[in-house]
Amino acid sequence: MSISEKVIAEAAKQLYCASLVELPGDIRRRLCEMEAAETSELARLQLRKIMENADIAQREQNVICQDTGIASYHIVIGGHAKIDGDIVRAVHNGTAAGTRELPAIPHSVHPITKANSGNGTGPGTPIIHWDVLPDAEYLEITAQPVGGGGDLCSAVKMFTGSAPMQEVKKFIVDTVAEAGSKPCPPMIIGVGLGGMFESVNQLAKRAVMRPLDQRHPDPMIQELEEELLGYVNALGIGPMGLGGNTTCLAVNIEYSNTGTYILPVAVKIGCWLIHRKTARLFNDGTVQYL
Amino acid sequence: MTERHLTLPLDEAAVRQLHAGDIVYLTGEVLQLLGPAHQRALSYKAQGKAVPFAEENIAIYHCYTCLTGDDSQLHCRFMGASTSAGVNPYEPEFIRAFKVRAIIGKGGMDQETLRAMQEVGCVYLAQIGGCSQLCTKSVQKVEGRFWDDLAANVGVRIRFQELGPLIVGMDAGGTSLYEGVRQQILKQQAAIHKEIGV
Structure with missing residues (x-):
């Protein structure tokens, strides 16, 4: 056997x-919640069409x-x-x-x-x-x-171990702002924190793959995820970069220990479709x- | 949001009536044309060589198409917009050379392109990114392809029936929704930096 x-x-x-072909259920639920809370008419139209498109793909068994x-x-x-x-x-x-x-x-x-x-x-x-x-x-x-769109806008930065957390938060927010309309927002963001150069991107990938309804078990990381999600949604990029409150569906963070003298940070930008x-x-x- | 149903080809007067934020549905022939095909078309034009499409009033699509079948009968299995930013370096010259009236893509284009659009009379129409099936179901016929050697960047002539919804992201009057949002982002970014304490 x-x-x-x-x-x-x-x-x-x-x-x-x-x-x-299949849109993961947790992403669909989050899109639906954010459509209900969205104030821009243009943004809502786009979010509804995104869900309609996923229904057609499922029915037609096409991408x-x-x-x-x-x-x-x-x-x-x-x-x-x-x-x-x-x-x-x-x-x-x-x-x-x-x-x-x-x-x-x-x-x-x-x-x-x-x-x-x-x-x-x-x-x-x-x-x-x-x-x-x-x-x-x-x-x-x-x-x-x-896909290529999100990865084109993703970034990694090697901070020194003495860099304050504020600098790390700024880097994450600035990476999203710079991505703007390019990665097909609303985005799903995975952040890798710690490790070394060779592992931080894998942490970010693992983070972006985590279902949106699962928060990190560590309350401190959870709090950071929520804080960053608030910031990036306040940017006002909106669906497809045409404005709105719905810039990001989730910020997921994965961490590992790192060296005393270094702090690698990777920001993996995903589009709405993971x-x-x-x-x-x-x-x-x-x-x-x- | 004003909704408009338009038939291609568009002329300059029709294009100048479209405004940023309008919702558009297109019927007619559109060319799949990405960066490498722009470069080739421009070099042909410079050499006085003919290109395999009309030399004015064209509508182009920054997209990838999955084609099946052979040249006698091509079928579109699926298609959809690619990020337009990659075409920025060639687009202003291309718009002027071929009197482009509509560019379909996603993510918007730069200020240089906006200037050329304003000058010639051209709009940027945003497809909702990632929505391949909404576009695919509007494909009426694949009329043909050219420059096969460009592989995935091949030129494709596609006839659409009511392709949409497309959002006028940049209009011929010089208004760009992307630029408006960009200014908003910069303002918000400064406020967030302050909140973070950097």
């Missing part, structure tokens, strides 16, 4: 496609957004999961199959020559993040493809889509 490479590839394909982005996966290996085959190859094959069958626009290109592989995969793409869960008896895969779809694969070959 094991999880075969074929089962992993099929799950990766299904997850990739579903993540481009929500044309920017199908670069494929990315978060893979959690359970300590008791028995894997038969090459997970990385399976995920590459699943992505290529999904790109062809959905279809998605293949965006994976060489960074210098711009040569397009034509199937959405290539060296280092899909991007894969790994975790281990010692007690789990399953392999958990989350498809989390990422793609995420998860499944658990069990040793008996069954796949449970969450």
Whole structure:
């Protein structure tokens, strides 16, 4: 009894496609709440159309957004999961199959020559993040493809360890202000705080992936999330940068300890559409889509 | 919010009647044209070479299209606007060279582009970003494509029926909703800095 490479590839394909078609429920609920609270008529029209568009995508089993982005996966290996085959190859094959069958626009290109592989995969793409869960008896895969608009506006800054928190808050607010209309607001913002250069971007990615209705368990971080959300919504960027109260759906923060002399901060700007779809694969070959 | 249903091609007089904040629905042929296609069209024009589209009163779309089928019968699986800021460096010259009447995109364009729009008589129409299906369902026919070698940045002639809602984000009178919001952001940003204590 094991999880075969074929089962992993099929799950990766299904997850990739579903993540481009289905709007996560928590995002939909937040859009709906913010539409009700929005005072600009133009902003409300846009928020209603965003939800209507997601309904059509679901019904037609077609993409929500044309920017199908670069494929990315978060893979959690359970300590008791028995894997038969090459997970990385399976995920590459699943992505290529999904790109062809959905279809998605293949965006994976060489960074210098711009040569397009034509199937959405290539060296280092899909991007894969790994975790281990010692007690789990399953392999958990989350498809989390990422579009270009938000990443273009994302930023990382290395502060010294003596930098006051006010400077960090200013950097986050200024990054959002600078992004303005470009990343398809209302945005979803993930902040990475601490670690070192090599890990702070991963913290920000993890933060942006957290469902909007889950606050950070640490009250101090929770308070900071709420404070920053208040600031960025006060900027008045509004949906698509055309003005309004709805600039940001959530600010999520993840932190880790850092050095005494340094404070890395990463601000991952997401558009209103964070793609995420998860499944658990069990040793008996069954796949449970969450 | 004034709602207008317009048929392409638009002439200068029609464009000058549109105002920032109006809601527009478009019917007719639009060209998918991104940065690389702008560069090529401008270099052809400079060399006196013909381009595969009308040389005036055109409507262009900063978008990506997922096409299936072959050139005899192209089908649009989905499409939608891309961030217009990337086209800023080429747009003012392009608007003047090809008498562009409407640019569809998302996120708005810079002040240089706004000046060219004002001078020639052109509007910027904002698609609601990320709403691929709202645009795709308005595609009546894919008329053809050109400059295939530009891969995803290929030129595409697309006929729409009631493409919208599009928001007039920048008008030919020189009003830009984006610029208004930008000024507001700067003001708010200063107030927030003060509140943070920096």
